[in-house]
Amino acid sequence: MRPTKKLGQNFVHDPNTVRRIVASAGLAESDVVLEVGPGLGSLTLALLPACRAVVAVEIDPVLAARLPRTVGERAPGLADRLTVVGADAMRISAEQLRVAGPPPTALVANLPYNVAVPVVLHLLAELPSLAHGLVMVQAEVADRMAAGPGNKVYGVPSVKAAWFAEMRRAGTVPRSVFWPVPNVDSALVAFTRRPAPADVDRGAVFAVVDAAFAQRRKTLRAALAGWAGSPAEAERVLAAAGVPATARGEQLSVADFARIAQAATP
Numbered sequence: 001m002r003p004t005k006k007l008g009q010n011f012v013h014d015p016n017t018v019r020r021i022v023a024s025a026g027l028a029e030s031d032v033v034l035e036v037g038p039g040l041g042s043l044t045l046a047l048l049p050a051c052r053a054v055v056a057v058e059i060d061p062v063l064a065a066r067l068p069r070t071v072g073e074r075a076p077g078l079a080d081r082l083t084v085v086g087a088d089a090m091r092i093s094a095e096q097l098r099v100a101g102p103p104p105t106a107l108v109a110n111l112p113y114n115v116a117v118p119v120v121l122h123l124l125a126e127l128p129s130l131a132h133g134l135v136m137v138q139a140e141v142a143d144r145m146a147a148g149p150g151n152k153v154y155g156v157p158s159v160k161a162a163w164f165a166e167m168r169r170a171g172t173v174p175r176s177v178f179w180p181v182p183n184v185d186s187a188l189v190a191f192t193r194r195p196a197p198a199d200v201d202r203g204a205v206f207a208v209v210d211a212a213f214a215q216r217r218k219t220l221r222a223a224l225a226g227w228a229g230s231p232a233e234a235e236r237v238l239a240a241a242g243v244p245a246t247a248r249g250e251q252l253s254v255a256d257f258a259r260i261a262q263a264a265t266p
């Protein structure tokens, strides 16, 4: 096969890395694992003995068609634990996965790098059954996903990820374990879902986050003026939320953003 860059096809050929990913994922025997982008199946083969079932979502029809055969040849005793769904993980619905079997409880994936953040956010939003997981992503993306307020790489992905789960870095992975070798290093991010930080519409909170970081260097009074309708209204909402109007988005936690959205909700 010829790997395509567009689909982020860099395959892990190192058995130690694959074992490390599975060990770091902290799977229980009862877990149903959602694997995004199984590719040639190296991670899939290591996941199957460690959990109850694997649902593998692969966008590339050639790879999706080939995977059951690979598992049938390499791990015939475990082949009935695998379901392959040929689909785009960024758009997949809970309903599409429901027909594939029991709801997935864990996400474990070596993600296609160009869409890693939107895939993780989409799956956490769409599948409330996902309680924990471990993903391999580009090292800089891992930093951003796990960053807290005040960190220089804290931004939209950090806050949105924190809405759904506690995210933490779980080690780095050298580029040499991939074929073809990518021009970036990778890192692991582990997560555990947590209750939503507030009883407020997620879309409303994310709209505040997008507005606050669209003009990162500005104070919230200025950055949120367009979102609120005017600088005065932004100031009123911020005061009601107990957030200083002179603060910047990069200083706020997801709970602060939730309070701002709540204060703006009639």
Ligand SMILES: C[S@@+](CC[C@H](N)C(=O)[O-])C[C@H]1O[C@@H](n2cnc3c(N)ncnc32)[C@H](O)[C@@H]1O
Pocket: 007, 008, 009, 010, 011, 012, 013, 036, 037, 038, 039, 040, 041, 042, 043, 057, 058, 059, 060, 063, 087, 088, 089, 090, 109, 110, 111, 112, 113, 115
């Ligand atoms: C980085 S490779 C990982 C392959 C394999 N898991 C491994 O570790 O060797 C990413 C995989 O995701 C697939 N992929 C890319 N975009 C996708 C999408 N939107 N939905 C599902 N799979 C996707 C690619 O075809 C590729 O197989």
